[in-house]
Amino acid sequence: MEFATILLIAIGLAMDAFAVSISGGATLREGRLRWAVIAGVLFGGFQAGMPVLGWLGGVGLASLVGTYGPWIAFLLLVLIGGKMIAEAVRGDGESIRFENGAAVLLLLAVATSIDALAVGVSFAVLDTPIALPAITIGIVTFAFSAAGVLLGSAFGHIMGRKAGIVGGVILVAIGLRILFEHLFN
Template identity: 70%
Template structure:
């Protein structure tokens, strides 16, 4: 598999992480650079690790995860997005922020945005393709997209306030729905 193809796969896989990073970045008020690095590393790390796990699991893992990956991603993104909207509308504080969010929330976001990468890894195994360069490429691209997303979201959040947090929650739910619809009907 050529580098151009691998790069396109990496951008496709990183798109969800980018959108989630924009949503979460809208809640970041201080230490924007620090949070961009943290989220970029977390999301990029999961995006790099999941294809390796998929590659190692091969065909047996594809049949197990492939049947449920869209539901897992949808439920995680819908729950987090719904909580983000509720907190923004009620003004209950900022529990879904990257900066104030729990480690569990951040891990759930990283997992939800990287489940498809697991199946991509299985595909690489089926194609008898080495996984090292694709995993590194996917991780680096996702790191860059996620870090940029946090910075973009933070800038938007400063201008539009809580409205961006509501919009961010809607984006998370929409991403989950898109994943679910794509897997169920296409």
Template identity: 45%
Template sequence: MNVEILLIAISLSMDAFAVSISKGLAVRHVRALDVVMSALWMGGFQALFPLIGYFFASLFGQYFNAFGHWIVFALLAIIGGNMIREAFGDNENDDAGSFDWRHMAPLAVACSIDAFAIGVSFQFMTVNIWMAVAAIGVVCAAFTIAGLYLGHLIGKRFQKPAEILGGIILILLGVKAVLNHYRIL
């Protein structure tokens, strides 16, 4: 797996990590079934959405080849900036301790919207899409599990820094795409 895919997977996992920390804080006991189901929800959606975005972009990719590097930059900068903005917002959730599908499905979708845009950007990068979505899903599942346990054990201390770091990494990867296109890197 190349380093860029790993960094993207980690960055995309920061939203799920932050949500999982909140959920871990809200429960008295972290049950194994809740951990497994949370990892499947978050990791599954984080893997599915870039795949959908990739194939969506493949339908329209021929129109964007001339400026695909700018699309990659814009998408990653917007997503990264949004992650940083959300880190400074109020993320309190009254239903944070609920693990049923009515609570997990909307969270999984909300945490995966940026993954759709990443999938679109993959169309303009040299990426093995199957390896990329597998890596994203597995890394997100791992971060979800870690977030649940960390939230339960030590609190919200890492939620904001994790989202900020993920946003910065995505923005820097977008800048790198533009610099690579112009052969500056």
């Protein structure tokens, strides 16, 4: 497989993590650079690791990922996004914040990397070595996620509490997109 194709796949896979990073960055008040690195490492690490797992699992895993993966991603993203919206509207919280701990980021990293698991299965079926694609996917996702946190942080300072609503809507939209792609493809 050509590197240009691998790079395009990596960019496509990084888009969900980028959008989520913007959402999380919008709630940051301090430690922007630190959280950009943390988000980049978590999202990039999961996006790099999931294709390897998919590749190792091969075709046997394809049916499980194809059936349940999109539903799991949809549920995680809608629950987290819905909570962000509800708390921002009620004003009883700062919405889900990266500062609340790595558990939020971990859930989001899993939810946004499930499609990378399926890509890994595809690489196995195509008999494509996984090392270069996994490294490329991880590096691209790291860069996009870190940049997303920084952009989201700048956006959040301008929008204030409304950023929590926008971030929640983005997460719900990503979840719906994943589900609709699964149902109608």
